[in-house]
Amino acid sequence: MVQLKNKQVILKKYVSGFPRESDLQVVENFIELKKVPEGSNQILPKNLYLSCDPYQRAMMSNSFVSRFGSYTPGAPIHGYGVAKVVESGHPDYEKDDLVWGYAIWEEYSLVPSSHMLFKIEHTNVPLSYYTGILGVLGITAYAGFYEIGCPKKEDCAFVSDASGGIGQLVGQFAKLLGCYVVGSAGSKEKVDLLKNKLGFDEAFNYKEEPDLDATLKRYFPKGIDIYFDNVGGKTLDMVLVNIRIHGRICQCGMISQYNLDQPEGITNLAQLIYKRVRMHGFSASDYYQLYPKYLGFILPLIKEGKIVYVEVKVEGLENGPAALVGLYGGHNVGKQVVVIAHE
Structure with missing residues (x-):
């Protein structure tokens, strides 16, 4: 059993008006890297990239109603990201699998397999693309x-x-x-x-x-x-x-x-x-069933240079709050991504 430091970005309190960097706090806890109990269906991913998205502002308020609900003050925020599986108790996911989907804003997470995760099969493109053009952002635009x-x-x-x-x-x-x-x-x-x-x-x-x-x-x-x-x-x-x-x-x-x-x-x-x-x-x-069709559509366009995709990356989870809050002041030009670790 190995115990590692685990940085997290938490919401300090519900937000009114424009969010500030001080509404989010980077804290450091510990997580035990141990084999996930067999039959638990839990997955332990190491997060690599996190997506900054406009809808996350709404989740900082306690009045936001959606299938995601609101963030909980004092707990890590969440969204979409790219991760590498460290341990898995689910038969569909194996150690070292790359996945995209639901992500908690921390370095390591222990998540139920019921959370939406897609295995990454195409690795001849930048992995960060799965926070955007090859992830939920892409299927949103396409559908x-x-x-x-x-x-x-x-x-x-x-x-x-x-x-x-x-x-x-x-x-x-x-x-x-x-x-x-x-x-x-x-x-x-x-x-x-x-x-x-x-x-x-x-x-x-x-x-x-x-x-x-x-x-x-x-x-x-x-x-x-x-x-x-x-x-x-x-x-x-x-x-x-x-x-x-x-x-x-x-x-x-x-x-x-x-x-x-x-x-x-x-x-x-x-x-x-x-x-x-x-x-x-x-x-x-509503349209995840179209994802295979979408990949068949978009991957050739990327390979042939017929689609331009603009990313803005910041390194380190500690810079995540500034990157996310910057969306609401229009500071980003293109898709904003937080890099936590390189594969």
């Missing part, structure tokens, strides 16, 4: 755009938070299909990334657009066919004014609302009726 957006060639598509992990993929999927694609982001650097590296037809900095209705009419004079929404709020409200008849809204996230004690109201919902618009909220877990 949201293709299954809910029902895209057609020459559709006009709008993507908010387009430089984020999901938005950057949705925009490129749309371009591959032959759509006209516009993205919104929060800085000149991000707008340049969208237009010059990710292949969006147009992009704009929403912070510099005082009249969003006029902005959308400028970029979509004939209206929007597909809106992939990552932000909600005023952007969603103005899209409802500018969407076309039989338009589709893929409701993925509400990042503009997560830091508000009182969410903003939507005033243009009647447009759903007038224009016969389909607005569909979804979770990646």
Whole structure:
């Protein structure tokens, strides 16, 4: 039996308003690396990479309702990550297996096998990709755009938070299909990334657009066919004014609302009726059965260089709180990843 130090990131207290780095604390405990009891079905993974995702802000509040629930003050936060199995009491997982899925923000974890974990079979790509393009982020973008957006060639598509992990993929999927694609982001650097590296037809900095209705009419004079929404709020409200008849809204996230004690109201919902618009909220877990199909779709595109994927990495769990909180100030350009250990 070996006892190792085990760093953890815990939530100190429930958060109101914008989170601060001080709302999270890095502590050091110990964990015993011992053989998992046979029949327990528990798995002991060593975490390698952790994913920073906007939805985690909502889980810092005690009012958030989802299948995940809220974080517990004084306990480690959790999300998605990539890990290596140290010991396993489950027949489907063996020592040294690489997995992605549910991850607690600590160096080592003892988790039930009932938590969602996928074995990693393709290792000729960076393992960190399984926190994003080859993980839950990728299946979210794929299912949201293709299954809910029902895209057609020459559709006009709008993507908010387009430089984020999901938005950057949705925009490129749309371009591959032959759509006209516009993205919104929060800085000149991000707008340049969208237009010059990710292949969006147009992009704009929403912070510099005082009249969003006029902005959308400028970029979509004939209206929007597909809106992939990552932000909600005023952007969603103005899209409802500018969407076309039989338009589709893929409701993925509400990042503009997560830091508000009182969410903003939507005033243009009647447009759903007038224009016969389909607005569909979804979770990646609704579409996990498509994961093998998605891998068959995305891996050749990565290999052939037809998809650009932008990651931002920080080294060390102790830098995790700053990386996560930085999402809500728009500091990341691309997918934010925390590196705990290299395989």
